[in-house]
Amino acid sequence: xxxxxxxxxxxxxxxxxxxxxxxxxxxxxxxxxxxxxxxxxxxxxxxxxxxxxxxxxxxxxxxxxxxxxxxxxxxxxxxxxxxxxxxxxxxxxxxxxxxxxxxxxxxxxxxxxxxxxxxxxxxxxxxxxxxxxxxxxxxxxxxxxxxxxxxxxxxxxxxxxxxxxxxxxxxxxxxxxxxxxxxxxxxxxxxxxxxxxxxxxxxxxxxxxxxxxxxxxxxxxxxxxxxxxxxxxxxxxxxxxxxxxxxxxxxxxxxxxxxxxxxxxxxxxxxxxxxxxxxxxxxxxxxxxxxxxxxxxxxxxxxxxxxxxxxxxxxxxxxxxxxxxxxxxxxxxxxxxxxxxxxxxxxxxxxxxxxxxxxxxxxxxxxxxxxxxxxxxxxxxxxxxxxxxxxxxxxxxxxxxxxxxxxxxxxxxxxxxxxxxxxxxxxxxxxxxxxxxxxxxxxxxxxxxxxxxxxxxxxx
Amino acid sequence: xxxxxxxxxxxxxxxxxxxxxxxxxxxxxxxxxxxxxxxxxxxxxxxxxxxxxxxxxxxxxxxxxxxxxxxxxxxxxxxxxxxxxxxxxxxxxxxxxxxxxxxxxxxxxxxxxxxxxxxxxxxxxxxxxxxxxxxxxxxxxxxxxxxxxxxxxxxxxxxxxxxxxxxxxxxxxxxxxxxxxxxxxxxxxxxxxxxxxxxxxxxxxxxx
Numbered sequence: 001x002x003x004x005x006x007x008x009x010x011x012x013x014x015x016x017x018x019x020x021x022x023x024x025x026x027x028x029x030x031x032x033x034x035x036x037x038x039x040x041x042x043x044x045x046x047x048x049x050x051x052x053x054x055x056x057x058x059x060x061x062x063x064x065x066x067x068x069x070x071x072x073x074x075x076x077x078x079x080x081x082x083x084x085x086x087x088x089x090x091x092x093x094x095x096x097x098x099x100x101x102x103x104x105x106x107x108x109x110x111x112x113x114x115x116x117x118x119x120x121x122x123x124x125x126x127x128x129x130x131x132x133x134x135x136x137x138x139x140x141x142x143x144x145x146x147x148x149x150x151x152x153x154x155x156x157x158x159x160x161x162x163x164x165x166x167x168x169x170x171x172x173x174x175x176x177x178x179x180x181x182x183x184x185x186x187x188x189x190x191x192x193x194x195x196x197x198x199x200x201x202x203x204x205x206x207x208x209x210x211x212x213x214x215x216x217x218x219x220x221x222x223x224x225x226x227x228x229x230x231x232x233x234x235x236x237x238x239x240x241x242x243x244x245x246x247x248x249x250x251x252x253x254x255x256x257x258x259x260x261x262x263x264x265x266x267x268x269x270x271x272x273x274x275x276x277x278x279x280x281x282x283x284x285x286x287x288x289x290x291x292x293x294x295x296x297x298x299x300x301x302x303x304x305x306x307x308x309x310x311x312x313x314x315x316x317x318x319x320x321x322x323x324x325x326x327x328x329x330x331x332x333x334x335x336x337x338x339x340x341x342x343x344x345x346x347x348x349x350x351x352x353x354x355x356x357x358x359x360x361x362x363x364x365x366x367x368x369x370x371x372x373x374x375x376x377x378x379x380x381x382x383x384x385x386x387x388x389x390x391x392x393x394x395x396x397x398x399x400x401x402x403x404x405x406x407x408x409x410x411x412x413x414x415x416x417x418x419x420x421x422x423x424x425x426x427x428x429x430x431x432x433x434x435x436x437x438x439x440x441x442x443x444x445x446x447x448x449x450x451x452x453x454x455x456x457x458x459x460x
Numbered sequence: 461x462x463x464x465x466x467x468x469x470x471x472x473x474x475x476x477x478x479x480x481x482x483x484x485x486x487x488x489x490x491x492x493x494x495x496x497x498x499x500x501x502x503x504x505x506x507x508x509x510x511x512x513x514x515x516x517x518x519x520x521x522x523x524x525x526x527x528x529x530x531x532x533x534x535x536x537x538x539x540x541x542x543x544x545x546x547x548x549x550x551x552x553x554x555x556x557x558x559x560x561x562x563x564x565x566x567x568x569x570x571x572x573x574x575x576x577x578x579x580x581x582x583x584x585x586x587x588x589x590x591x592x593x594x595x596x597x598x599x600x601x602x603x604x605x606x607x608x609x610x611x612x613x614x615x616x617x618x619x620x621x622x623x624x625x626x627x628x629x630x631x632x633x634x635x636x637x638x639x640x641x642x643x644x645x646x647x648x649x650x651x652x653x654x655x656x657x658x659x660x661x662x663x664x665x666x667x668x
Contacts (some may be wrong), residue, residue: 049599268593422533439521440476440502 012070020449031407036414068458084132108282131202187414208325214310220298222279235310239280303335324382338392354381395434417444467536468503474632478640499534512587587619
C-alpha cells in the first residue's frame with residue numbers, strides 16, 4: 001500500500017495529554033514499564049475500532065468515554081479528546097486521453113489515487129493527508145459527542161470533509177453542508193461509496209491498522225470456527241487463519257512463516273488447524289530425528305513458539321479484500337529467546353519492504369487501467385511498530401536511533417521523545433542503540449514531541 | 461535563562477537512581493533548579509567498577525573514556541563521576557600508584573577536557589555514607605541509633621549487610637535512592653566521612 005502513515009497525534013487520550021508519535025517504516029518504541037507504550041498502540045486500535053466498527057463500540061470496549069479521556073484537575077473545564085493520523089499518498093495525474101472511459105472496479109488494496117485530467121499530463125507525486133477527530137463529554141455530563149472530524153489533504157485535487165458538532169462540509173464545496181446525522185458516530189465510518197477520494201484513502205489507512213499481542217493461551221485453546229478475517233490481536237482466531245493455508249500460500253505466506261518458525265523453533269516442520277465439533281485445534285509437526293516426525297497438539301507448543309507464530313502471521317497475513325497500513329506488535333520479546341527476536345525483527349523489517357507487485361488504483365473517476373508505473377516505483381509493505389524493553393533486540397543493527405521513539409512518564413503524563421541529536425549523530429557501529437540503552441546513555445531529546453497549535457493542520 | 465546541564469556516571473545499579481537523587485536534593489536545597497538541570501533521571505551506568513577502570517575498549521563498553529564519551533552526547537556542562545573505592549584505593553596506595561580519584565579524573569579529562577568534571581570515590585562504598593549518617597537516614601530504626609561501630613566505618617567490607625541487619629532487608633536498586641534522599645548534604649562539609657565531604661565539595665561547584 002503506497003499510503004505511508006507519518007504521524008499519530010494524541011490529546012487527552014489516557015495518560016497522554018499532548019503528544020506526537022512520528023512513524024517510520026519500522027518504528028521501535030521503548031520506555032519503562034507503565035510509561036505509555038501500550039497506550040500508543042491502544043490509541044491506534046481505538047481509531048481502527050471507531051472507523052471499522054463504530055465509535056460507541058470502540059469506547060465501550062475501553063470502559064466508556066471516561067475510560068479513555070484523560071481526567072482534568074478538579075474544577076477544570078472538561079477536556080477534549082483528540083486523535084489524528086497523518087499520511088502521505090501517491091497521486092497520479094493522468095491525461096484523460098490515456099484512460100479508457102469505463103470499466104473500473106474498485107480494488108480495496110489500492111496504491112494510488114488517480115486524478116484524470118484534461119491536460120496532457122502523466123505525473124506521479126506525493127501528497128499529504130490527515131484524518132482526525134475530537135470528542136468531548138456532553139454538557140449534561142452524560143455520554144459524549146463528536147465535535148470535530150476532519151479528512152483533508154494538501155492537494156487541491158483531492159476532496160475531503162470537515163465536520164463540526166452540527167454540519168459536515170465537503171472541503172471543495174464550502175457553501176454546501178449536510179446536518180450531522182448522529183453526534184456519536186464518525187463520518188469516516190460510513191461506507192466508502194459516500195466518501196470522496198482522500199476519505200477513501202484515509203478509511204483504508206485506518207482499516208489497515210493492526211495490533212498484535214498474541215498469547216499462548218489464546219492460540220492453543222480450542223477456538224470457535226469462523227471465517228478467515230483480520231487476525232485477532234491475541235491470536236484467538238489463528239486457527240481460522242491457518243486453516244486457510246493453501247489460499248494464503250497464493251502470497252507464499254505459509255512458506256514465509258514456516259521458514260522463519262523453523263529458525264525460531266528448530267524441528268518444527270508444519271503447523272495446521274484441525275476442526276472437531278465446531279472448534280479449531282492447532283497442531284504442529286516436529287521432526288524427532290531418527291524417531292521420525294510426530295504430530296503434537298497445540299498445547300505442547302512452547303509459549304515463545306506460539307507467540308512467534310502469532311507475530312509472524314500478524315506481519316504477513318492479509319485477509320482477502322483487506323489491507324494493512326501499520327502492524328503494531330506489543331512487547332515483542334515476551335517469552336521469546338533473544339536469538340528468535342532477531343528473526344522476528346528481520347521479519348518485521350522485510351514486511352515493511354513489501355514486494356514488487358502491480359500498481360493498483362483508486363480513482364474519483366472510473367478507469368480500467370493506468371499506464372505502466374515509473375520504473376523506480378516499488379510499493380512498500382505495511383509499516384511496523386514494535387514496543388520493547390529488550391536490549392538484545394535494540395542491539396540489532398536494524399534498530400537505528402532514527403527509528404527509536406522514547407516514551408517517558410514525566411510529571412504525571414506520558415510523553416514521546418526522539419533520541420537526542422548528540423546520540424544520533426555519534427552512534428556508529430559497532431556501538432548499538434541497545435548498548436547505549438543498557439548503560440542509560442540513550443538520551444532523549446530535551447523537548448517532548450507536541451502536536452501543532454492547530455491540531456488538525458497537516459503540517460509544514 | 462538557559463540552564464546548565466549535569467550528567468552523572470556511576471558504577472552500580474543502585475547508584476543509577478541514588479546519585480541523581482542526591483543531585484536533585486542539592487539543587488532543591490540551594491534553589492539551583494533555575495540554573496542547573498540533570499540531563500536524565502538516571503545516571504550513566506558502567507555496570508561495575510571493573511568496567512569503568514578497565515583500559516578503553518569501546519566495543520566491550522569498557523573504560524572511563526567510553527562512559528565519559530557516552531555522557532558527553534547529552535551535552536553536559538558538568539560531569540560527576542561517583543564510584544565505590546572498594547579495595548582499589550588501598551591497593552593503588554600499596555603499589556605506589558596514582559590515587560584512584562586522580563587517575564579517573566585524568567582519564568576523563570583526556571576526552572572531556574573542555575568540561576567541568578568532578579570525581580567522588582565513596583570509601584569503601586556508597587552505603588558507608590548511610591552508616592555515617594544513620595541518625596538522618598534511618599531515624600526511626602532503634603537498631604541503627606543504638607549501633608556503635610567497633611572500627612572505622614570505612615574499614616567495614618560489607619555496609620549493605622549492616623543495613624540489612626537494621627532494616628530487615630536492603631536491596632540497592634530498591635532502597636539506595638530512597639535512603640540517599642535523606643543524607644544531610646547541606647552539612648556535608650562537616651561530615652565524618654571524607655568522601656562525603658568530597659561529594660559536598662564537588663556539588664558546591666554548582667553554586668553561583
